[in-house]
Amino acid sequence: MEMEDLHGLDELNRRVLEKGLCAACGACTGRCPYLTSFRGKTVILDRCTVEHGRCFTYCPMTFFDPDETSRSVFGVPYNSESGLGYTGEVAGTRAADRETAAKGQGGGTVTALMALAMQQGLIDAAVLTALPEGDLFPRGMVAATVPEILSCCGSRYVGAHSLVALREALDRGFQRIGVVGLPCQIRSLRKMALYDLKEEGLKDRIALSVGLFCNWAFSSRDFKAFLAERYDLQEIRKFNIPPPPANVLELETTRGLTSIPLDEVRPMIQAACGVCPDMTSEFADLSVGMYEGREGWNTTIVRTDAGRSLFETALGAKALEVEAFPEENLAHLKQASINKRQRSARK
């Protein structure tokens, strides 16, 4: 990508915001006086005339060059046939610590990995999502200690602008930042490293990226309005989407478990997710998702050297329990990933 192809806020607006294609990743809003995230939406507050803006450049939805990214991250061109992107080992995993495993989504693998990375000094800060007391949806958080990392877990299936916290971590001067993100956010991280418009040393400072599997996320503003019409928001404790064929969204509330047919909530899904081809965070150091058919476990894909190193350290430190990932599950995961890519291409 040449400088002349990098634009500013007006073009971000035309290509992404106006079209409703914002993924609410938060890459553009941190510290920008012209953009802010407000209740799940990215809002333009005023016109900006900066020619090459970080907002446009780091946004995963303006442009993304898989080949250029793959070369810089994996050293090889992008293979669109592979289904899961560039992979090393794929394994079934869960946190060895039972408490972490129980609190997390699936098997608590992400929490265990990030806590370990902090313990081992691989990272000096972690950008995660946390659920503020009394809030329905999470927001980005900078964790600088292991207990802070352990306090962040569980998925809410919404765009949360959590990369705002990456800007905070950078401003606070952290030099080896680990980020947990959705596929769109991992793409943004890679763009930051590639283009680094303000020469902030982002390639090195974003030291670790753990990507999550994601088929789609809700617009938090729309989803909240939907829930508010049906429930007392204070009662909602946790969300879960069990694997097919359930086709429901489960809601843990203080009054018990209820489920909503997925078809009813689909209209709240972000439009950006419909055009996203990436289900397994193909450009992360490590990708982690649900292990279909094996409750309490995750699927982990190791992708880069940094990812492999952390994974092996985790095995050595017995922070993770690992088991082989069956071929048929792998085939199924690949097919699901290819299906998402094909669906996105049709949009």
Added chain:
Amino acid sequence: MSLIGKDAPGKEVLLMGNEAIARGALEAGISVAAAYPGNPSSEIVGSLAEVANEMGIYVEWSVNEKVALEVAAAAAVSGLDALVAMKQNGLNVASDFLLNLNLTGIRGGLVLVVCDDPSGISSTNEQDSRIIAKLADLPLLEPSTFDEAKDIVRYAFEVSRKINNVCMVRSVTRISHARGNVVLGPLPAGRPTPYFDTSKPLSSLPPSASHPVAHARLEQAAEIFKSSPFNRYRGPDTPELLIITSGAGSFFATEAMGILGLHSRVGLLKIGTTWPLPEELILSHLSKAEKVLFLEEVDPVLENNVKEIYADHNRSLPRITFFGKKSGTIPNTGELSPGLVLSVLSKLMEVPLPPVDEAYSIAAKDALERYAPFRSLAFCAGCPHRASFWAIKKALALDGRNGVLFGDIGCYGLGFLPTGFRQPKTLHAMGSGAGMAGGFGMLSRFGATQPSLTVCGDSTFFHAAIPALINGLHHRSDFLMIVLDNSATAMTGFQPHPGSSFDAMGSDAPPIAIEDLCSSLGIKTVERDPFQLEEAALTIHELLQEKGTKVLILRQECALVRGRKGPRRPRMKIDPAKCIGEQCGCNRLCTRVFRCPGLNWDGLTGKAKIDEAICVGCGVCADICPSGAIEREAS
């Protein structure tokens, strides 16, 4: 003591046109003066207020122009003399009462001074109020000089008392706001005791009977005007060109004729009694004219009325070529100017314009740039309106439904410009923002989804917004009225209003709290400080999510009022190491978007600077700076 109260007959003093008008009222012996301020009329009652206690008269800043006229009329129907002053827009507010009062008449003297603002220099509209005199069957006088401004007002009271009806005086910006020499006349001693004769009720019913009476009174005025000293002719017996003019036009014509050496060829008929016109005088001059030029500001009022007279007497008059607004010789809107009149006369009389002294032009241009540097129209440094519009802008962006802000009249009318981030989307009359917002807030029944909101100042709130607020409330309109309460009628010079704790004469007055009034109506009423930008923005956003009629008072004292009270609050400074200027992440937010005049952009260093001479230390810029580069220095 102010010059206008001086008891020194024969003394020549320098007065502003509006002060001369006020002095004329004092010389006429008024007891009562009332007005709602509005440029260019404000100094009339403003200067009377200053001398009210010494002169023993009653002066008030009324809640609006209609009430001002009613207050003055109450005195005038009780045998007193009263003056009421307003700008052209104000006359429209007062006109409902005026067009009934004209039918009942009065029993003292009542002079209504209306100051028109040709070109709308400090107005939202341009309007020729002389037409209202014709509509209302009321006599109208126009002064051409400062001295005349005083004398014509005294004369207007005489006319008013003689015909038992209102007499109007029309001034314009260049008479009201310029200064000239005025010879003081005697001040009368003693005033009548007001008494309303209840045996003679005042009612216009039936209009079929009262309207002819008004006509008869106007005819009486026409009789008086036949010998008015304010209609004057100067020039040769049979001029090549006859100029008929009134008001400031007479000034400009005299100057242009002098420059072009036309005094022996051009005649100048200056009319002071614009309605009804002195028909015989005009006919006597038309009978000797071949070419007539009309010089008047705004509408062709003299032009049309003289042509009417000409048409009635065309058989006995020569063929005349008329030049004026109809012929396109004079622009049909806007102010006259000496330059304009000079070029018109030069062309019509085929006399070349005198050569321009280049050195003088350069010196003049230089002086202008030095002493009056170009500044865009903007809120003052530290003005709370800038913060309020910033909060509104943010709230509307966060809301994302393309809410409509209905604007209103006051300093905050400038919100239309970049200084208010172009937030208001309408601008009409006092209180119209509230009325329109209330109306728009009822359109959801047809599928409208945009939130409705309005801004109005504290003075405007009392002037005309209250009925609109009540209307919206009663009809369950969904709208938010934001009262920009800066505790001042700032646009016109800090006159007190019903929210003030003192009145025009400096006496204590019970202030009316806007929040108490709104709450008493059952309206959800919230108060915030606009300088707390984030809180103000989020409050506006939250109120926009609620149904029904809501009021938000954004209260922060006008920067000018604050400035008068004492030294400015914290000294602001910019840390150049933190200022990232044009870079991504700022893009000159403070000087490009926020645009407080207290902030300057230094292109050489690529950093923002505080203009120490202008900054009043409100500190709002420190809160908008994305880099934390602007700091409040501890005192």
